[in-house]
Amino acid sequence: MKKNSFWEQTSFLEPYDLVVIGAGIVGLSSALFYKRTHPDARILILDKGFIPEGASTRNAGFACIGSITEHVADMAKETEENIKNRIVLRYKGLQLLRGILEDENIGYENCGGYEVFTSTQQFEEANEHVPRFNKWMTELLGQPDVYTADTLNGYPVIYNRLDGALHPGKMMQELIRQVMTSGCTIRWNSNVESLDELGNVTLSNGRTLPADQLLVASNGFTKRLLPDVDISPARGAVMVSKPWSSIPWKGTFNHDRGFIYFRNVGDRLLLGGARNIDKDEEEQDSFGINKKIKDHLLNFAKDKLQLPDDIAFEYEWSGIMGFTPSKTPVLERLDDHRVIATGLSGMGIAIGMKVGKKAAELLDDKG
Ligand SMILES: Cc1cc2nc3c(=O)[nH]c(=O)nc-3n(C[C@H](O)[C@H](O)[C@H](O)COP(=O)(O)OP(=O)(O)OC[C@H]3O[C@@H](n4cnc5c(N)ncnc54)[C@H](O)[C@@H]3O)c2cc1C
Structure with missing residues (x-):
């Protein structure tokens, strides 16, 4: 019945x-x-x-095709063909997303992205790869001079003009x-x-x-x-500060092969990542904040981003990603x-x- x-x-x-x-x-x-x-x-x-x-x-809203050190790190593990295919997939995927949903509906900002270096040696090593990846971008995407070296807030940076940000x-x-x-x-x-x-x-x-x-x-x-x-599940952490009227970081930024990322959301600072600090512990599918990672991010904000003492974080959350080998x-x-x-x-x-x-x-x- x-x-x-x-x-x-x-x-x-x-x-x-x-x-x-x-x-x-x-x-x-x-x-x-x-x-x-x-x-x-x-x-x-x-x-x-x-x-x-x-x-x-629950992500950070970076709409990006990849930094120099991310591509270099991938090259140690994967074929050049795989990495090139992924760059094309990311670029075309973003165009599809923006075309279907439309920029004004998703808060898309064409702000570019900066890879920030706190070590001159690491910057110089990454900068050596810029001509090669610029050649790739021209060949694969028809986009010349995607990456350029510069200085920002006293740090050496490599700017990617194709990166952007949105409101997830x-x-x-x-x-x-x-x-x-x-x-x-x-x-x-x-x-x-x-x-x-x-x-x-x-x-x-x-x-x-x-x-x-x-x-x-x-x-x-x-x-x-x-x-x-x-x-494998992989937990990621994100924090967003209270409004900060003189925020000195405008745009999207990543550091340490993309493991740490930060951006402005209006007059707030978003900071997240550092999963690599406690990778085994973060290989789980339960939500939660890892204190070791949070402390690492807060120290980075204070020591490297010159976060003032009176600025506090108002939001902190985690999300669960899925990683293949x-x-x-x-x-x-x-x-x-x-x-x-x-x-x-x-x-x-x-x-x-x-x-x-x-x-x-x-x-x-x-x-
Ligand atoms: C903290 C963090 C920051 C990130 N930052 C960025 C970024 O800046 N830029 C970027 O490109 N990517 C970022 N990502 C990655 C990006 O968010 C993910 O790759 C993407 O959202 C994955 O989409 P998905 O649809 O595959 O999975 P999900 O969005 O995870 O969707 C899977 C859905 O399945 C549901 N579900 C699971 N199991 C079941 C079940 N048994 N029954 C019913 N429902 C189920 C879940 O509730 C969930 O809604 C970030 C991720 C995290 C966690």
Whole structure:
């Protein structure tokens, strides 16, 4: 005997063509693009949070294609081809995001980005690579002279004219608005407990929903659902100061291969990162602030950014990222009913919508 009412079963609970697990930038973008090519499809997006509750609304809002020392560090681990592909993906991904959501809706600022050095030797080493990466950018993106060396607030810097910043909350609100307007359904507070190879998902409330296609876009939480996927959770921390009328840092900045980042948000200072200070401890998917990391960031702000004594931080939060060993996202069809798109490895603003678009194409390709 069926337990749902006849009315529920023949409306709300009709089988879905696509169920997406995770209302982050990837899950929502994939639903948006899938709906464009399948206007009649019944699409449901499930998220465990009251609002998106992973990385997309808890990040730092850097819209960037990568610093010199980040590229150099990647070259020690990866092929040149992989790194070049990622630069193109980031650049084109940002153009796609800005084109679909529009700059004024997402608070996009074309401010450029600075890599800040506190050691002359490290600056000189990085500066030697500038001609090579400028050549790459010209060849790959048609953009000459992307990186230039300069001095700012007494520190040597390398400026990247293509980097920018945005407001992640506004970005996600606009994405949700477009997804809902397109006719997809989003259900919040809906934690997926398990899924099977036939496309069924079971929620924590015991309800099971069948779907023809299932997209797993749960990023840093993926191992809870699919323990064999090679992706590690990585917690990140962000703080935002009280208003600071004479803030001397305007734009986006990164330091130490991108591990520390800071920017102005109006007249406030945002500061975050330093996950590398306690990497093993931060490889977890529970929210929380690590005191060792917080102290490291505060010391950096005081000693290097000359944060005045009377300025205090008003916000501090954490978010959960998903990292793959090579930083390349896991984007593949698992079987007839399931696709996975996850592991954005800390650069989801630039590549998130593009990965979502590719996931929608993969959902179409049933082999
Ligand atoms: C502190 C921090 C700072 C960052 N700064 C930047 C930055 O400046 N620039 C940049 O480009 N990137 C940054 N990132 C990375 C970027 O935010 C991510 O790469 C991107 O948001 C990932 O998007 P996603 O859709 O894959 O995952 P998420 O946004 O994490 O979305 C996954 C969603 O799945 C949901 N979910 C998970 N498991 C389940 C389940 N079992 N049932 C139901 N729902 C589930 C979660 O609630 C979540 O909403 C930062 C990340 C963090 C944490």
